[in-house]
Amino acid sequence: MNFDMSPYGAYIWPAYAISALALIGATAWTLAAWRRAKARLEALEKPARGKP
Amino acid sequence: MNWLFRYANPHEFMRLSGMVLPFAAIGAALCLAVGLYLSFSVPPDYQQGTTVTLLFIHVPADVVAEIAYGAIAVCSLLSLVWRHPLSDTAARAAAPLGALFTALGLITGALWGKPMWGTYWVWDARLTSFLLLLFLYFGYMALWNAIEDETRAARAAAILALVGVVNIPIIKFSVDWWSTLHQGESIVSGKIAPIYLWPLLIMMLAYVLLFLTLWMVRIRTAILERRARNLMQAGP
């Protein structure tokens, strides 16, 4: 693989970095929201199941 | 149409998406890995030098930006015309993702523009159209948030999305016309050298699969959130 991007490195690397940050961030956020929702639902459903 | 309504049931959707999700996610990861490897293995373009590497993250972002809006439009149509119940949720879930990819397209476009033309923003026809698309996304999300009643918000947003989708070709046409008037040139012209085609296609697939994965998770999250809300309203 070729990582020598001169003379445009100053533009290419930030572009890749921002894209990576944004996509990884979006993925993390999405997964966190999912886990939160799941946890909340399970907490709400527990008392209902707990009662015999 | 009936088959579509079979999956309108949230339970069905949860079941189905649960099955598809791992494949989409793994597919996205694989394509990203291969795509990135290829992107950094191709020779520099004789005209654009190494900046051609930006092609592989700029165009896929733009593609997803458009697909996301198209998806919102289709969901809006399903919601308004056929009253498909999950469509509103799906449309709303797609919007922030679409806006994010649009913004990425603009940022990567600007960073590509600087070495190519000397300034970050030069009112290139394509970039300008995508800037307007970003505003369309913002308006759509704002409308959802502004109207309190969820059913009304859903239908208003659906109308807005359909008006927007009809307008988008007109906007693109007018911006193209405007740009030829003031003599701009597109960053990405139609022709792409064949060696760049594979990395580009694989990165496009990667971005689309990533969008689909995140979209499905967001819809699933919304379904769970609604269940939680219903439970809370049902009371102790």
Added chain:
Amino acid sequence: MSPFATLLWRDIKLAARSGGSAALALSFFALVATLVPLGVGADLRLLARVAGGILWVAAILAALLSLDRLFQGDFEDGSLDLIALSPLPLELTSLAKIAAHWLSTGLPLTLLSPLLALLFNLAPGPTLILFVSLLVGTPAVSAVGAIGASLTLSLKRGGLILPLIILPLLSPAVIFGAGAVSLGLDGLPAANALGLLAAFAFAAVLLSPFAAAASVRLNLGG
């Protein structure tokens, strides 16, 4: 008078009464036309070049001022429910409101524009083009504006997101309208641009009533 004409006339009178919609729009229009040269300097050649774009944007913003009340007033006092029950279809009601809005804002703005073009040192030929472009294009502003107004009619602060919703949709109008003036300045024929603008306006006026009526229905019916 036909129900359409009755509604049209009623809305125009309402606009004239409630703070003089036309006066407000005209003042705003003139103020923007005054502020911009203060902002960019009095280089007459520069001003002539930007006149088309500035005046078009100013006209749209001025027309926006009275848009959020297009359906809201009737919605709040219950008249909209009555109007919806009348034999006049909501689509025609919307068309009547669009026409009333244009007659009380778009048209006055168009009539004032040659005077403001003078402030920008715009030559007579391009000024005429500007006038025609506004005449043809401002109905589109009212039409597209009506869609935004009907979508946000239930919102107390709807006025804030109304511009966000409709300004992107109006970009073709700005492009073709100001573009026509640009062409005129360069001595090129502006007919194509004006034709495209007319097509856009025609489509907008034709189709907007349907979107607006659907929005009104969803807000009334629920």
